[in-house]
Amino acid sequence: MYAFVNGPLVWIAFAVFILGSIWQIAALYRMSKRTDKVFYNHYNSGAAASSVINWLIPFGSHSWREHPGFTVLTFAFHICLLAAPIFALGHSATLAFNLNISWPNLPDSLVDTLTLVFMAAAAGILIRRFVVPQVRIVTEPKDIVVWAITVLPFVTGYMAAHKMLLDPDTMLLLHALTGCLMLICIPFTKLAHVFLFFMSRAFIGSEFARRGTKTW
Amino acid sequence: MSDQKPVNAADIRAVLERNDSARLRAWLKTCASCGLCSESCFFYLANDNNPEFMPQYKVRKTLGELIKRQGEVSREELEDMKEIAWARCTMCRRCTQYCPFGIDMGLMINIARQCMRTQNVCPERLMNIDQSYVEFGNQMQIPDEEFVETCEWMAEEGQATIKDLEIPIDKQDARIMFIVNSREPKYYPQDIQEAAIVMHVAGDNWTMPSHGWEATNLSMFSGNIAVAGMVAQSVYDAALKLNAKKICVTECGHAYRAAKYEGPYWTKQPNGQAPVEVTHAVALFHEYMKEGKIKLKHKFKDPITLQHPCNLSRSGDLGEQADELMEMLCENFIPMEPHREWSHCCCGGGGFIPMGPDYKRTRMVAGKVKAEQIRKTGAKYVLVPCHNCTDQINDLNKEYDLGIKIVSFKQLICELMEVPPHMQPEEEDEE
Ligand code: SF4
Numbered sequence: 001m002y003a004f005v006n007g008p009l010v011w012i013a014f015a016v017f018i019l020g021s022i023w024q025i026a027a028l029y030r031m032s033k034r035t036d037k038v039f040y041n042h043y044n045s046g047a048a049a050s051s052v053i054n055w056l057i058p059f060g061s062h063s064w065r066e067h068p069g070f071t072v073l074t075f076a077f078h079i080c081l082l083a084a085p086i087f088a089l090g091h092s093a094t095l096a097f098n099l100n101i102s103w104p105n106l107p108d109s110l111v112d113t114l115t116l117v118f119m120a121a122a123a124g125i126l127i128r129r130f131v132v133p134q135v136r137i138v139t140e141p142k143d144i145v146v147w148a149i150t151v152l153p154f155v156t157g158y159m160a161a162h163k164m165l166l167d168p169d170t171m172l173l174l175h176a177l178t179g180c181l182m183l184i185c186i187p188f189t190k191l192a193h194v195f196l197f198f199m200s201r202a203f204i205g206s207e208f209a210r211r212g213t214k215t216w
Numbered sequence: 217m218s219d220q221k222p223v224n225a226a227d228i229r230a231v232l233e234r235n236d237s238a239r240l241r242a243w244l245k246t247c248a249s250c251g252l253c254s255e256s257c258f259f260y261l262a263n264d265n266n267p268e269f270m271p272q273y274k275v276r277k278t279l280g281e282l283i284k285r286q287g288e289v290s291r292e293e294l295e296d297m298k299e300i301a302w303a304r305c306t307m308c309r310r311c312t313q314y315c316p317f318g319i320d321m322g323l324m325i326n327i328a329r330q331c332m333r334t335q336n337v338c339p340e341r342l343m344n345i346d347q348s349y350v351e352f353g354n355q356m357q358i359p360d361e362e363f364v365e366t367c368e369w370m371a372e373e374g375q376a377t378i379k380d381l382e383i384p385i386d387k388q389d390a391r392i393m394f395i396v397n398s399r400e401p402k403y404y405p406q407d408i409q410e411a412a413i414v415m416h417v418a419g420d421n422w423t424m425p426s427h428g429w430e431a432t433n434l435s436m437f438s439g440n441i442a443v444a445g446m447v448a449q450s451v452y453d454a455a456l457k458l459n460a461k462k463i464c465v466t467e468c469g470h471a472y473r474a475a476k477y478e479g480p481y482w483t484k485q486p487n488g489q490a491p492v493e494v495t496h497a498v499a500l501f502h503e504y505m506k507e508g509k510i511k512l513k514h515k516f517k518d519p520i521t522l523q524h525p526c527n528l529s530r531s532g533d534l535g536e537q538a539d540e541l542m543e544m545l546c547e548n549f550i551p552m553e554p555h556r557e558w559s560h561c562c563c564g565g566g567g568f569i570p571m572g573p574d575y576k577r578t579r580m581v582a583g584k585v586k587a588e589q590i591r592k593t594g595a596k597y598v599l600v601p602c603h604n605c606t607d608q609i610n611d612l613n614k615e616y617d618l619g620i621k622i623v624s625f626k627q628l629i630c631e632l633m634e635v636p637p638h639m640q641p642e643e644e645d646e647e
Pocket residue numbers: 138246247248249250251252253254271272314315316317318319
């Protein structure tokens with residue numbers, strides 16, 4: 001079991017994540033050629049780029065500036081979400097051990113901090129869902145499921161590293177399992193916004209730019 | 217009221233199919249239900265932050281349901297959706313600017329309207345307007361002859377102010393083919409006269425078509441895209457027939473958007489461009505002022521603010537030019553906050569004004585945001601370059617006791633401009 005999860009399953013998960021995403025992007029791209037002429041007639045690369053970049057910068061868009069609390073939460077969430085796993089010593093060591101790739105890593109204490117900030121931000125986002133009426137009204141069970149899928153690998157990773165709750169090996173197993181689950185879910189759930197963000201922002205940036213209007 | 221025939225789900229599915237695009241699929245999939253779009257919507261703000269007015273919720277309750285159930289809904293459910301799609305959203309698209317993914321809720325509400333329109337679930341008056349377009353070519357059932365007569369009458373009467381004032385009809389090869397909102401010949405013929413005076417004094421080569429003169433395109437709001445396309449096509453055809461260089465739309469918001477941006481798609485123009493360039497009175501007057509074709513006796517002195525119609529300043533490209541024109545004409549221009557492309561809808565758009573008295577209460581409640589914006593500027597004059605906004609702000613003026621006066625660009629220019637001596641009628645010389 002352990003060998004499967006840490007071996008083939010990880011490979012499968014990455015393959016599903018990457019191929020699934022490419023497949024989704026390609027399908028939408030092909031469809032857009034037929035159904036989104038407005039984009040190809042008026043494509044504006046400058047506006048498309050600004051539309052993406054300004055939303056990737058904290059407080060870079062009107063909307064971010066008008067919602068400072070949520071901006072801090074979202075950016076803390078997403079930055080830590082990317083940085084902690086990419087630079088975790090455990091992951092780097094696994095890569096070195098299995099594939100002989102040397103990968104940069106951050107000190108454990110820093111990765112711990114990133115993970116804790118991530119979990120705090122995730123908790124904040126979840127609480128916001130229930131206490132802010134205009135968010136609660138559009139919250140569906142699948143929003144919570146997707147939230148849980150994203151958060152679980154971090155909770156289990158942190159617990160494994162700190163020998164909490166279960167014995168570290170079992171925890172690690174759960175960590176790998178939930179991590180794989182998240183990767184597999186990305187192309188097929190709302191998590192697809194990882195890549196769809198760029199597509200829809202490029203579209204709307206172009207579409208509004210031909211009317212002299214900014215969407216950031 | 218709508219007839220009680222059973223719902224024809226196949227017709228709804230056909231609309232969904234026609235609108236099934238890559239961007240729509242991406243939007244449906246990405247929405248993170250984050251709620252950032254809420255406070256961007258004036259309906260939400262004006263209704264005490266009632267969450268049921270937040271944009272994504274409105275889309276979910278209309279288009280979302282129609283897609284999920286593939287059109288298999290009851291008439292009662294459609295009636296509920298109608299109240300959301302027509303009375304809780306003007307498709308002003310401000311929320312799109314506030315969504316991290318740029319999801320176009322206005323467009324999605326429009327698709328929902330198209331679905332409902334196939335079942336004749338739509339505000340009665342908008343459906344009648346569709347019919348009027350088909351029968352008369354305009355929203356107000358005006359026969360073309362009557363329109364031409366009105367123009368002749370206005371030209372004649374205008375000669376008291378401008379010697380030899382003309383309203384050329386069907387002139388070939390003109391630079392500008394001017395088209396109007398049919399409210400003008402019907403209720404405000406003075407508007408046609410003022411526009412004629414401005415173009416005459418600027419020395420432009422212009423004309424109006426005897427058919428295809430209607431600029432409004434309210435079928436865009438009823439969801440009857442076939443008729444919307446027909447209206448746009450008749451404007452293009454008129455310009456092609458007269459070999460005009462440009463089509464110029466009168467001071468109306470949605471008419472400009474329909475002719476310039478949406479019409480080309482309804483009428484399947486190659487490259488998404490109208491066959492004849494489309495411009496707007498704001499741009500035309502801006503050009504006259506910039507090039508010195510119109511000179512002023514003096515600028516307008518009182519504090520004045522400008523309503524930026526959504527379809528000119530957000531879904532059209534005229535926000536900046538409108539502000540510049542204000543600066544050229546007025547000494548004391550106070551912009552509203554926020555303004556230009558970030559402007560709030562006044563709630564006159566999206567078909568609200570022609571939807572009639574049944575919807576007035578809703579309009580007055582939701583217009584609160586605009587009323588407050590106006591009040592904050594302290595200006596007693598509001599320049600409004602759109603007929604629907606004009607009606608709405610007039611109503612808001614009474615409802616909220618704003619004590620303001622509403623003017624249009626052409627009206628202001630007529631008041632301020634210098635009429636060259638050779639255009640002045642003889643009698644006036646003695647003064
Ligand atoms: S802002 Fe965009 S992503 Fe967020 S709830 Fe509204 S539509 Fe969905």
